[in-house]
Amino acid sequence: MLKNKIIGLIGSGNMGEAIVGGLIAAKATDPKNIICADIRAKRLQFLKETYGVKISSKNTEVAKTAEVLIYAIKPQMVASVLMETADFIDMSKLVISVAAGLPLAAIEKMLDKETRLIRVMPNIAALVKEAASAVAAGKNADTADTDIAMTIFSSIGKTVLVKETAMDAVTGLSGSGPAYIFIVVDALADAGVKMGLSREEASFLATQTVLGAARLIIDSGEHPGQLKDKVSSPGGTTIAGIHALENGGIRNTLINAVEAATKRSQELGQMTAAHFSEPQ
Numbered sequence: 174m175l176k177n178k179i180i181g182l183i184g185s186g187n188m189g190e191a192i193v194g195g196l197i198a199a200k201a202t203d204p205k206n207i208i209c210a211d212i213r214a215k216r217l218q219f220l221k222e223t224y225g226v227k228i229s230s231k232n233t234e235v236a237k238t239a240e241v242l243i244y245a246i247k248p249q250m251v252a253s254v255l256m257e258t259a260d261f262i263d264m265s266k267l268v269i270s271v272a273a274g275l276p277l278a279a280i281e282k283m284l285d286k287e288t289r290l291i292r293v294m295p296n297i298a299a300l301v302k303e304a305a306s307a308v309a310a311g312k313n314a315d316t317a318d319t320d321i322a323m324t325i326f327s328s329i330g331k332t333v334l335v336k337e338t339a340m341d342a343v344t345g346l347s348g349s350g351p352a353y354i355f356i357v358v359d360a361l362a363d364a365g366v367k368m369g370l371s372r373e374e375a376s377f378l379a380t381q382t383v384l385g386a387a388r389l390i391i392d393s394g395e396h397p398g399q400l401k402d403k404v405s406s407p408g409g410t411t412i413a414g415i416h417a418l419e420n421g422g423i424r425n426t427l428i429n430a431v432e433a434a435t436k437r438s439q440e441l442g443q444m445t446a447a448h449f450s451e452p453q
């Protein structure tokens with residue numbers, strides 16, 4: 174799929190490295206087809222030594238060389254780096270942004286030229302190749318382009334194609350979602366300790382339970398509600414626990430969390446778009 178395309182990364186921090194590591198581990202491309210730029214020389218040296226990729230201290234060199242160019246810098250850096258690299262971007266390149274909350278329209282406005290653009294919202298589980306990534310295509314990106322993006326981000330987890338209008342909801346659910354689950358695991362572990370387990374035992378059991386439940390939903394293909402019914406025996410322990418969860422408003426709380434994060438993402442997107450409209 175990637176057919177020896179040169180993949181360039183501008184910004185080689187956490188997400189950049191996760192992508193590089195994912196591509197190489199999945200054998201989706203050869204390290205020699207990847208070129209990374211970053212402001213930190215040590216970081217680049219580390220990537221070269223660890224993954225065998227090419228490196229450059231110049232964003233412009235990577236922008237010039239790459240056929241697929243991924244911007245993996247912090248959202249607040251994107252405007253200036255786009256300005257810096259804009260001369261090397263044209264319709265021959267596929268440009269991918271992973272910047273959270275940065276609308277494609279803002280990038281298009283900044284570049285002020287026709288571009289094959291794709292926006293991707295991965296999450297922190299990219300670090301363990303279990304990211305949930307949503308991919309949204311800009312107006313000039315065709316199916317071959319989205320296939321390339323899906324292939325790249327499949328190497329760090331699972332992908333779903335969405336309309337860009339869904340990206341705030343994606344951010345509220347899967348972007349912020351790992352933090353919600355960290356709290357769930359932490360709380361379950363606290364509960365285990367309260368009930369007399371050691372911290373180590375409780376943390377292990379809580380974590381493995383969340384992992385196992387997610388794996389069961391995926392592998393069985395069953396609705397989580399059906400699985401919940403299956404494990405709740407009449408008058409048993411699980412239904413007693415579920416009753417307590419419902420009393421505490423667990424569903425309402427989670428829905429509120431995703432709604433609040435989605436709204437915050439919308440607000441931040443509007444602020445970013447306004448920032449992009451200002452002269453740089």
Ligand SMILES: NC(=O)c1ccc[n+]([C@@H]2O[C@H](COP(=O)([O-])OP(=O)(O)OC[C@H]3O[C@@H](n4cnc5c(N)ncnc54)[C@H](OP(=O)(O)O)[C@@H]3O)[C@@H](O)[C@H]2O)c1
Pocket residue numbers: 183184185186187188189210211212213216232244245246247248250254271272273274294295296297298348
């Ligand atoms: N990490 C995640 O889980 C996650 C999830 C979804 C989306 N994202 C998105 O991914 C993007 C990158 O996030 P990250 O977590 O990988 O950030 P990060 O670890 O800070 O990586 C960004 C890298 O870019 C470098 N950099 C800063 N300015 C630069 C410039 N002008 N030219 C080249 N490189 C520059 C940074 O160096 P300095 O540290 O010296 O600034 C850093 O090494 C963000 O837009 C974020 O919204 C991340």
